[in-house]
Amino acid sequence: MRVMWFRNDLRVSDNRALHQACRDAGRAGSVVGVFLLADEQWRLHDMAGVKADLILRTLAALRQDLETVGVPLAVIPAPRFSDAPEAIAGLAARLGAEGVYYNREYEVNERRRDAAVEKALASSGVPVHAFDDQVLLAPGSVRTGEGKYFTVFTPFKRAYYRALEEQGLLEGPARVLGRPPSVTPPEPNLVAKLGGRTIPAALRGLEPHVAPELWPPGEAEAVRRLDRFVDRSIAEYKNRRDFPGEDGTSTLSPYLSIGCISPRRCLASALDANGGKLEQSAARYAGATLWISELIWREFYRHLIVGFPRVCMGKPFKPATSRIAWSDRRDHFDAWREGRTGVPIVDAGMRQLLRTGWMHNRVRMIAAMYLTKDLFIDWRWGERHFMRHLVDGDLAQNNGGWQWSASTGTDAAPYFRIFNPVTQSRRFDPDGAYIRRFVPELASLGGGEHGAIHDPGELPPLARANLDYPEPLVDRAASRERVLTAFQRLA
Numbered sequence: 001m002r003v004m005w006f007r008n009d010l011r012v013s014d015n016r017a018l019h020q021a022c023r024d025a026g027r028a029g030s031v032v033g034v035f036l037l038a039d040e041q042w043r044l045h046d047m048a049g050v051k052a053d054l055i056l057r058t059l060a061a062l063r064q065d066l067e068t069v070g071v072p073l074a075v076i077p078a079p080r081f082s083d084a085p086e087a088i089a090g091l092a093a094r095l096g097a098e099g100v101y102y103n104r105e106y107e108v109n110e111r112r113r114d115a116a117v118e119k120a121l122a123s124s125g126v127p128v129h130a131f132d133d134q135v136l137l138a139p140g141s142v143r144t145g146e147g148k149y150f151t152v153f154t155p156f157k158r159a160y161y162r163a164l165e166e167q168g169l170l171e172g173p174a175r176v177l178g179r180p181p182s183v184t185p186p187e188p189n190l191v192a193k194l195g196g197r198t199i200p201a202a203l204r205g206l207e208p209h210v211a212p213e214l215w216p217p218g219e220a221e222a223v224r225r226l227d228r229f230v231d232r233s234i235a236e237y238k239n240r241r242d243f244p245g246e247d248g249t250s251t252l253s254p255y256l257s258i259g260c261i262s263p264r265r266c267l268a269s270a271l272d273a274n275g276g277k278l279e280q281s282a283a284r285y286a287g288a289t290l291w292i293s294e295l296i297w298r299e300f301y302r303h304l305i306v307g308f309p310r311v312c313m314g315k316p317f318k319p320a321t322s323r324i325a326w327s328d329r330r331d332h333f334d335a336w337r338e339g340r341t342g343v344p345i346v347d348a349g350m351r352q353l354l355r356t357g358w359m360h361n362r363v364r365m366i367a368a369m370y371l372t373k374d375l376f377i378d379w380r381w382g383e384r385h386f387m388r389h390l391v392d393g394d395l396a397q398n399n400g401g402w403q404w405s406a407s408t409g410t411d412a413a414p415y416f417r418i419f420n421p422v423t424q425s426r427r428f429d430p431d432g433a434y435i436r437r438f439v440p441e442l443a444s445l446g447g448g449e450h451g452a453i454h455d456p457g458e459l460p461p462l463a464r465a466n467l468d469y470p471e472p473l474v475d476r477a478a479s480r481e482r483v484l485t486a487f488q489r490l491a
Contacts (some may be wrong), residue, residue, distance in 0.1 A: 001025075001095045001186070004071065005088060007036045007110075011219040012065045014177045016131040019415075021101040022180035030186040031097060033066055034196065035059055036087055039203040040079035045109075045395075046387040050357035053208035054215050054391055055258055059199050061218030070185040074196025081113035085120035091194065092126045100126055103133035103259075107395050108300050108312040135299055137163055139306035149307030151410040154302070155385040157296050160276050170266065170278065175268040185199050200230035203470050210357040215254055215391055223257035223265075230269045234301055244349075244360035245433035250291070253392035254358070256298070267295055301400040304410060311399050313468030314380055315409035320490045324408075326378035332473055337385050341441075342472035344351040344453060345425035346370045348438040355438070357391035362428055368405035369419045374479045376486070379406035407487065415487035418480055425454040441468050461478075487490045 002021040009015055021031045031324035039447040042052060063073040078087040092100055100121055118128045132138040141151060142163050144158070191197050202208070229250040233240070240248025255261050274280055274288035276460070294300055305312050316322055335341050339350035349363035359367070364386075371382045387393045403409025407417075429435055432447035432454065445453035452459050456467055 001097050002029065002031045002336065003088070003092055003095060003097045003100045004031055004033045005100060005194060006033055006062070006073070007102065007105055008257070009103045010035075010055070010062050011222070011260050012062070012069060012243045013179050013219065013223075014265050015103070015180070015259075016133040016177065017101040017103045017129065019177050020129060021099070022071070022183050024099065025183045027182070031071045031183050032091075032097075032186060032190065032194075033062075033071050034088070034091055034194075035073065035075050036078035036084055037075060037153070037203070037208060038078055038081060041081050041109075042203075043205050044080075046384050046393075047206065048357060048389050048393050049206045049208040050210040050215070050389070050391045051254070051257070051393050052203055053210075053212060054217060054254060055114070056199055056203070057212065057217035058199070058258060058260060061220070061395075063199070065162075065186075065219060067378050068182075069180055070183045072117040072186065072191045074191045074194045074195065075199050076196045077215050081109055082116075084113050085116045088117050088314070089120040089124055089126070092121060093124060094194070097126055099129055101129045101131075103131050105134070106139055106306050108305075108309045133262065134259060135302050136160075136169065136267060137167070139303045142303070150300070150306075153297065153300050156300050157293065160296055160299060164278065165444075167269075169264075170271060170276070175271075176262070176264050180276035208357075208389070210355070214356055214358075217260075219260045222252065222261035225250060225252055225255065226261060226266060226269055230273050233287075234291055235284065235287045235447065238290045239287070242362045242428050243434075244363050245429050245431070245437070249361070252356070253394075253397075255324040257392045257394045257397075263295060263298065267292065270295070271389065276304055285407065297400075298397060301396040301440070305357065305396045307412075311403070311409070312395060316406075317403055317410045318408050318412075321406075321408040321487075323490060324486050327376045329375065329377065332375045333371075333381055335470070335473055336367075336375060336377070336382075340470050341370065341375075342374070342419045342456075342470040343370060343374075344432075344435045344439055344442055345421050345429060345455070348429075348435045351438040353389050354433075357389060359386075359390070360434075362424075364401060365405055366419055366421050366424050368402055371412070372402075372406040373418045373483050374421075374474055374476060376482055379403060379408060395491070396446055399421065416484060418483060420476070422455045426451075429454075439469075 002025045004018050004021045022444050025031050059075055066073050076087055078084055119140045121128050142159050169175060240246050270288050270292045274285050278292055279289050311317055341345040341347055346367050349359050353359045368382055372379050379402045383398055386398055404412045407413055407415040426449055432451055435453050436443045442453050447453050456464055456469055
C-alpha cells in the first residue's frame with residue numbers, strides 16, 4: 001500500500017508523485033490518495049473564498065478521475081499545517097503504508113510542514129518520496145556562474161532555456177508523463193473507515209462570493225482551456241494579451257495555482273504551437289514565444305521564494321525600501337479596494353476582482369501601481385487584498401507582481417517609472433469596452449484616444465457634475481513628487 005498526498009497538484013495526468021506511487025505499487029498493489037483540508041491555515045494565509053471553493057469542487061472531480069486508475073481519495077480535516085505530521089503519519093500507520101509520495105511546495109511554511117511530516121514518518125520507518133512537479137526545473141537548479149540565485153529575469157530566462165534543452169525536456173514524450181498505470185483498488189469501504197469520504201460544500205470563513213459557474217472545476221476544464229487557447233488565441237497572444245476588453249489570455253492561472261494542469265503540459269502545447277522551439281523570430285510565432293516566456297516568469301518567482309525566503313514573510317526584496325514611510329490612509333485604501341478611486345481603469349479592475357475573483361494582468365499592474373505610487377500605500381496591503389479575492393491567488397506570483405509594481409522587489413520597475421492610468425487606459429482599452437463592463441455609470445461616455453470614459457475630469461463641469469462617479473482621490477503630479485522624494489531619500 002502506498003499513500004499519495006495531494007496538495008497543489010489536483011490532477012491525475014502528468015503528476016510525478018502519483019505516477020511513481022502507482023508504478024511502485026504495481027498492478028497488484030494499491031494506492032490511497034489523501035488531501036488535508038487545512039482551513040484554518042488557509043485563512044491565516046489569506047486564501048480567497050473563491051479559490052477554496054474551486055479546490056473543494058475540484059476535489060470531487062479528482063476523486064472521480066482517480067477511480068479510473070483504481071485510487072480512492074480520502075479528504076481529511078487537518079486545520080493547521082502543524083496538524084499534518086500526525087494526520088499523515090497516522091494514516092500511513094493505519095494503512096501499513098510502504099511509502100508516502102508527494103510533490104514539493106516551496107513557500108516557507110509549506111517547506112517547514114513537509115520537514116515535520118518527513119520527520120514523523122522517519123520515526124515510524126515509512127519512506128518518503130518527494131518530487132519537483134509544480135515547476136519545470138527545481139528551484140535553485142539554475143544559477144549564475146558564481147553559483148548564486150538569479151535576481152534579474154532576462155539572464156535567468158536564458159539560463160533556464162539552456163537547462164531545459166540540456167536536460168531533454170523539449171523532446172517529445174519526455175515532456176509529459178500522461179496518466180499513471182492502474183493499480184488494484186483497495187477494499188471499497190476503506191476511505192469511509194479513514195473518515196475521509198465527505199467533501200464539504202463550503203468552509204467557514206472561506207465562503208465564495210463569486211458565481212461558481214465562472215470557474216468550472218477539475219483537470220478536464222484546465223485541459224479544455226489550454227487546448228482552446230492554443231487552437232484559437234496563442235498566435236495572437238502578443239498582440240491581444242494586454243487588452244482587458246478582449247479574450248486574449250488563457251485564463252489558466254486558477255488551474256495552474258491548484259495544479260489541475262502541469263506547467264510541463266502547458267509548455268508542451270506551446271512548443272507544438274511554436275514549431276518545437278522555445279523562441280522563434282518569425283512573426284507568426286510571436287504569440288507562442290511570448291507565452292512560453294510568461295511560463296518562465298512563473299518559474300522565476302518560485303525560484304526567488306526559495307533563494308530569498310524573506311519575500312514569503314512580508315519583507316521587501318530590497319531591504320532598504322523597508323524604511324519607506326507609506327501612507328496609512330485607510331479611506332484611500334477602502335476606496336481603492338471597492339473600486340471608487342475616480343480613475344476608471346483602476347475602478348474597473350477592482351470591481352472585476354470583486355465580481356469574478358480574477359483580474360486581467362495588465363490591469364493588475366495598473367491597479368497595483370496606482371495604490372503604491374499614486375496613493376503611496378504599502379504594497380503589503382494590496383498584496384493581502386488580492387490574495388483574499390483572487391481565484392488564482394499564488395504567493396510567489398502575487399508577491400512578485402506587487403513588489404515589481406512598488407519598486408521594492410527584484411527586477412522591479414524603476415521607482416521613477418510610474419504608470420499613468422489614463423494613458424494606460426487609452427492605450428489598452430481604447431474604446432472603453434472593459435470600463436463599460438465594470439463601471440456601468442460611465443457607459444454613456446465616449447471612447448477613443450480622447451474619450452472622456454478614460455478621464456471623466458475632462459468633461460465640462462456641468463456634465464461631470466451629472467455623473468454618479470467620484471472625483472479622483474489624489475492629484476497625480478503631487479503624488480509622483482512624493483514617490484520620487486521618498487525613494488531618493490533611500491540612496
